[in-house]
Amino acid sequence: MTTELGRLRKLRNYIAGEFRDAADGRTTDVVNPATGEVYATAALSAAADVDAAMAAAEAAFPAWRDLIPAERQKVLLKIADRFEERAEELIAAESENCGKPIALVRSEEIPPMVDQIRFFAGAARMLEGRSAGEYMEGLTSIIRREPVGVCAQVAPWNYPMMMAVWKFAPALAAGNTVVIKPSDTTPASTVLIGEIIGDVLAELGHSKAVFNVVCGDRETGRLMVEHKTPAMASITGSVRAGMQVAESAAKDLKRVHLELGGKAPVVVFEDTDIAKAVEDISVAGYFNAGQDCTAATRVLVQESIHDEFVAALAKAAAETKTGAVDDEDVLYGPLNNANQLKQVKGYIERLPAHAKIEAGGQQVGDKGYFFAPTVVSGLKQDDEIIQNEVFGPVITVQSFTDEDQATEWANGVEYALASSVWTKDHARAMRMSKKLDFGCVWINTHIPLVAEMPHGGFKKSGYGKDLSAYGFEDYTRVKHVMTSLDG
Numbered sequence: 009m010t011t012e013l014g015r016l017r018k019l020r021n022y023i024a025g026e027f028r029d030a031a032d033g034r035t036t037d038v039v040n041p042a043t044g045e046v047y048a049t050a051a052l053s054a055a056a057d058v059d060a061a062m063a064a065a066e067a068a069f070p071a072w073r074d075l076i077p078a079e080r081q082k083v084l085l086k087i088a089d090r091f092e093e094r095a096e097e098l099i100a101a102e103s104e105n106c107g108k109p110i111a112l113v114r115s116e117e118i119p120p121m122v123d124q125i126r127f128f129a130g131a132a133r134m135l136e137g138r139s140a141g142e143y144m145e146g147l148t149s150i151i152r153r154e155p156v157g158v159c160a161q162v163a164p165w166n167y168p169m170m171m172a173v174w175k176f177a178p179a180l181a182a183g184n185t186v187v188i189k190p191s192d193t194t195p196a197s198t199v200l201i202g203e204i205i206g207d208v209l210a211e212l213g214h215s216k217a218v219f220n221v222v223c224g225d226r227e228t229g230r231l232m233v234e235h236k237t238p239a240m241a242s243i244t245g246s247v248r249a250g251m252q253v254a255e256s257a258a259k260d261l262k263r264v265h266l267e268l269g270g271k272a273p274v275v276v277f278e279d280t281d282i283a284k285a286v287e288d289i290s291v292a293g294y295f296n297a298g299q300d301c302t303a304a305t306r307v308l309v310q311e312s313i314h315d316e317f318v319a320a321l322a323k324a325a326a327e328t329k330t331g332a333v334d335d336e337d338v339l340y341g342p343l344n345n346a347n348q349l350k351q352v353k354g355y356i357e358r359l360p361a362h363a364k365i366e367a368g369g370q371q372v373g374d375k376g377y378f379f380a381p382t383v384v385s386g387l388k389q390d391d392e393i394i395q396n397e398v399f400g401p402v403i404t405v406q407s408f409t410d411e412d413q414a415t416e417w418a419n420g421v422e423y424a425l426a427s428s429v430w431t432k433d434h435a436r437a438m439r440m441s442k443k444l445d446f447g448c449v450w451i452n453t454h455i456p457l458v459a460e461m462p463h464g465g466f467k468k469s470g471y472g473k474d475l476s477a478y479g480f481e482d483y484t485r486v487k488h489v490m491t492s493l494d495g
């Protein structure tokens with residue numbers, strides 16, 4: 009099948025089932041971060057394009073909302089099947105757009121995405137509400153769970169495809185219509201997803217305008233969030249972007265769903281199995297070049313095993329490979345863009361004198377945006393690299409004395425998305441899972457996720473959940489209907 013990608017290398021908006029250039033013809037260049045070369049252009053959408061997409065989604069909403077859930081389920085199940093059938097196209101688009109290792113997109117991204125779409129297909133038929141009944145004499149109360157309306161969704165560049173799935177699947181399952189904007193650095197796979205979903209909608213007799221893709225930059229995102237049509241704005245991105253969205257959405261009290269940054273602490277006690285912990289933490293710190301809001305980035309290790317642990321982490325880093333998309337031995341590819349490379353380099357250049365680079369610390373090669381697996385030890389709680397999200401293949405290490413100090417430092421950042429604790433002591437693990445102020449606490453593991461469980465943080469990591477029944481409910485509203493029994 010010829011796709012938008014294969015045909016043109018010109019990525020356009022997908023509105024009401026049609027590929028459209030931005031109304032004013034503007035485009036941005038799309039760069040392959042593995043080569044640093046431009047390989048496509050994408051529409052740079054402005055107000056007229058956002059208006060068109062919102063009008064399409066608004067017009068499609070009543071019919072989509074009024075379908076019985078089983079019909080929406082059929083659509084989502086077919087989308088999941090189509091993702092499997094067209095997996096190689098999706099993998100190629102994602103890999104070229106992000107420089108991701110092809111084998112890892114195939115094994116680590118496609119299967120969970122397909123599973124997540126199927127999970128939400130099921131969730132469409134499992135709407136929750138309190139039992140209907142007489143809570144006041146002579147009056148029956150019932151709960152209706154309804155879609156919110158048009159959803160404006162802004163996806164990030166670290167997992168463009170999977171984050172699009174986390175947004176469109178619960179939204180569509182619940183009966184909402186969607187306008188989604190991929191990052192301006194990674195529009196390719198989302199445009200292809202637009203085509204796939206549009207085809208499925210049409211094949212099953214529904215309007216293609218249920219799902220619309222608008223390409224563009226931050227300004228396009230701002231226009232979407234401030235637009236009068238959507239009832240909800242959902243964004244995965246930086247804290248800065250999330251705060252701007254919350255502020256814009258506050259102007260007309262839109263519902264907001266924010267999945268922002270992370271700075272996951274990895275608390276390693278002296279009784280842990282060091283070899284296993286190092287192996288798992290390295291993968292969880294370097295996978296996707298550390299560009300993961302739950303990455304195992306901030307290791308806190310008990311002082312009695314500190315030196316041994318750091319030496320093992322440094323050895324694991326030296327053995328971890330980054331490189332070409334078709335090399336099956338690499339764990340991760342390049343950073344996503346030149347700006348991100350500059351940001352990661354900046355954190356390393358500004359390290360304080362008391363920090364020690366145990367491994368890596370430099371760009372790899374002179375083509376593309378690759379960065380070496382890095383371990384930095386000797387850090388203090390107030391250091392910039394401890395407090396801020398690096399979003400690169402950098403693991404920091406601090407040495408703690410006891411449980412109280414570990415807890416204080418683990419919680420002592422503005423982020424609160426994910427964390428892990430490593431110990432053989434069950435009671436300590438359970439104490440720590442209560443004390444760690446994060447949306448997820450892993451015990452003796454770090455980074456796995458499942459469709460059935462929520463993903464989302466506290467504090468400046470945002471609010472609202474992705475995945476799970478909680479994520480599904482975020483895309484619904486609850487209405488109370490009360491009826492007199494006297495006619």
Ligand SMILES: NCCCC=O
Pocket residue numbers: 166167299300301302455457
């Ligand atoms: N491991 C998936 C994390 C999603 C956000 O970065």
